[in-house]
Amino acid sequence: MSANPTLIAGGGPQMRKPLWWAALTVVIVTALVPALFIVAAGKNPLTAYVALLAYTLGSTNGFYEVLTHSIPLMLVGLGVAIAFRAGAFNIGGDGQFLMGAMAAFACAPLFAGLPQPLGLVLYLAAGFAGGAVLGALVGWLLVRFRASEIISTIVLNFIVLQLLSWVIRGPLQEPSRLMPWSDYLPETLLLPNLIPGSRVHYGLVVAIVAVAVLAVLVRKTAFGFRLTAVGRNPFAARYAGLREKRVVVWAMLISAGMAGLAGSVQVAGIHERLQDNFSSGYGQAAIAIALMARLSPLWVPPMALLFAVFYVGAGVLQREANIPFPIVYIIEGVVILGFLCFDAIAGKKEAA
Amino acid sequence: MDLMIAGLAAAGIRLSISIAFAALGETVSQRAGVMNVGLEGIMLFSAFLAAAGAVYSGSPWGGVALAILGGLLLAAVHGWVSIYLCANQIVSGLALVFLGAGLSGVGYRLTIGGAPVTIPSFPAVNFGPLREIPFIGPVFFSHTLLVYIAIALAIVLYLALPRTGWGLELRAAGENPHAADAAGINVNRYRLMAVLFGGAMAGLGGAFLVLAQVNAFVEGMVAGRGFIAIACVVFGGWNPLGVLIACMGFGLADALQIRLQTWYPGVPYQFFVMMPYGVALVALVIFASRSFGPAALGLPFRSLRARRSAS
Numbered sequence: 001m002s003a004n005p006t007l008i009a010g011g012g013p014q015m016r017k018p019l020w021w022a023a024l025t026v027v028i029v030t031a032l033v034p035a036l037f038i039v040a041a042g043k044n045p046l047t048a049y050v051a052l053l054a055y056t057l058g059s060t061n062g063f064y065e066v067l068t069h070s071i072p073l074m075l076v077g078l079g080v081a082i083a084f085r086a087g088a089f090n091i092g093g094d095g096q097f098l099m100g101a102m103a104a105f106a107c108a109p110l111f112a113g114l115p116q117p118l119g120l121v122l123y124l125a126a127g128f129a130g131g132a133v134l135g136a137l138v139g140w141l142l143v144r145f146r147a148s149e150i151i152s153t154i155v156l157n158f159i160v161l162q163l164l165s166w167v168i169r170g171p172l173q174e175p176s177r178l179m180p181w182s183d184y185l186p187e188t189l190l191l192p193n194l195i196p197g198s199r200v201h202y203g204l205v206v207a208i209v210a211v212a213v214l215a216v217l218v219r220k221t222a223f224g225f226r227l228t229a230v231g232r233n234p235f236a237a238r239y240a241g242l243r244e245k246r247v248v249v250w251a252m253l254i255s256a257g258m259a260g261l262a263g264s265v266q267v268a269g270i271h272e273r274l275q276d277n278f279s280s281g282y283g284q285a286a287i288a289i290a291l292m293a294r295l296s297p298l299w300v301p302p303m304a305l306l307f308a309v310f311y312v313g314a315g316v317l318q319r320e321a322n323i324p325f326p327i328v329y330i331i332e333g334v335v336i337l338g339f340l341c342f343d344a345i346a347g348k349k350e351a352a
Numbered sequence: 353m354d355l356m357i358a359g360l361a362a363a364g365i366r367l368s369i370s371i372a373f374a375a376l377g378e379t380v381s382q383r384a385g386v387m388n389v390g391l392e393g394i395m396l397f398s399a400f401l402a403a404a405g406a407v408y409s410g411s412p413w414g415g416v417a418l419a420i421l422g423g424l425l426l427a428a429v430h431g432w433v434s435i436y437l438c439a440n441q442i443v444s445g446l447a448l449v450f451l452g453a454g455l456s457g458v459g460y461r462l463t464i465g466g467a468p469v470t471i472p473s474f475p476a477v478n479f480g481p482l483r484e485i486p487f488i489g490p491v492f493f494s495h496t497l498l499v500y501i502a503i504a505l506a507i508v509l510y511l512a513l514p515r516t517g518w519g520l521e522l523r524a525a526g527e528n529p530h531a532a533d534a535a536g537i538n539v540n541r542y543r544l545m546a547v548l549f550g551g552a553m554a555g556l557g558g559a560f561l562v563l564a565q566v567n568a569f570v571e572g573m574v575a576g577r578g579f580i581a582i583a584c585v586v587f588g589g590w591n592p593l594g595v596l597i598a599c600m601g602f603g604l605a606d607a608l609q610i611r612l613q614t615w616y617p618g619v620p621y622q623f624f625v626m627m628p629y630g631v632a633l634v635a636l637v638i639f640a641s642r643s644f645g646p647a648a649l650g651l652p653f654r655s656l657r658a659r660r661s662a663s
Contacts, residue, residue, distance in 0.1 A: 163622065333448065
């Protein structure tokens, strides 16, 4: 069982003040990282940044794109936060995302004939279930066999990736059997457009509802309390009579379910069919998002928006200054390291 | 039939070495009490550095040198954050995974990614007549120098960890840092050295992948080997020879998987590609509950003196 005493699970009035400072510091530092590469590429970082901000936050189209990207980031980020709270390092968000998408897509013909709201709800539930099965498996292996969830989630990522590759070339391939993708999702199961003239879809509503539900779950329910208790100190939690193994399995189940839900939302809202590797590293980014949000569901949306700006902004930097897209991964790494350093320094001050 | 088995065994050994380097480094690091889950990132970064170094210097050794430097650099970050700032080792390692993936992708696309390049790679060592021995020749005497270095490394570590003074002190740092500290051992220096060694070896593993296994660089080519290396440390029971054997098991599964693809063209190839990962998952379930790592693994150490001076 992995106890994570150094991970400060959000909340508590004493944590609020450092959060702002930490967020600001980390944002500034991460903004400087691409600047190094832009300078190295012989371009002016200032003009590149102006272009980035002008597009992502200064233009309606750009901001709609940011909103669109924030939907999956928010959902997966929420999931990661729940697992980390219980001390389970779910780093398999990408695999669970794809699994949810596949499960929902495979069930789609069953729901296609139903009235739209009902069919859609069932479709999304299938997505949640697809991810949740993987998560429950990982959680069970963790508490029953002490099988490190870090390794099992990563290994499952690769297995699911192959599964998707087979599914779109085999059982779910489009009818002409030429291209490596599936048929389109039935029309009734597509998430309708939320803002006309943009790609923003009703997934945003799903994400906001999810934030509310999980915030209530974490803050107001006994389960949320157990989650945090187990994450902070599993031994004390067990001593206090909590069945900590059960809590960990449920946390992994919900966590992976959220990633699965994100997968089904992404298919119904954006791609409309299954294709190779469409998870775009959301599972990775979600870890940085959850850590920046201090594992607090209410802080996930702003951090997801911030990362959506990075995602969309990386596209701008690619056009403006030829900076390749993986710069986003560097930013994710630097964000996490920045937070660790900040925590350590703040912790030392507190102790002094 | 013999020829086929010999080919399979030889390929199994070759495919295990990149994992073995990383896993042996991780063994040392974990025996000193520091977990580094960022091996994947280090391997990704140094795979790129190996390719770039080999291309620019015209020699695979240039690639190896650069890859080791890159591994040291990322490991130093992890060491500083997790040992001296006492931050969570797992989270810090995850940061390394992303950082390595990013540096690898950005670096590649900004340098050698523009046009196809040939990467100078390692030739097989010339053993002369030994190469001609039936079966044994092709299995054991057909490899590049790095393969023998990895095997020698496992044997040296196997002998040195329990028998030498520094081996004892290193293990003390991972088993009972307070006792080690009281005995006058600089626990955190040992830990930093072990983490740096682990980083250098993971770098070598990444370099092997490019310079002696694939002979090319592809983004994301490490494909989970860094995490499988960590699993191998568990399977091998933190014993260098056991770890090497575990890695060879994976190498064999990988070699077998590639052959099965051609033997059974009717079965979708994706199921064969999944196989080594499936083996990892099953092995993890079997071995994880039976093996116990160093007692102080994952726990940051702050000596009593340091704690007193802080308060």
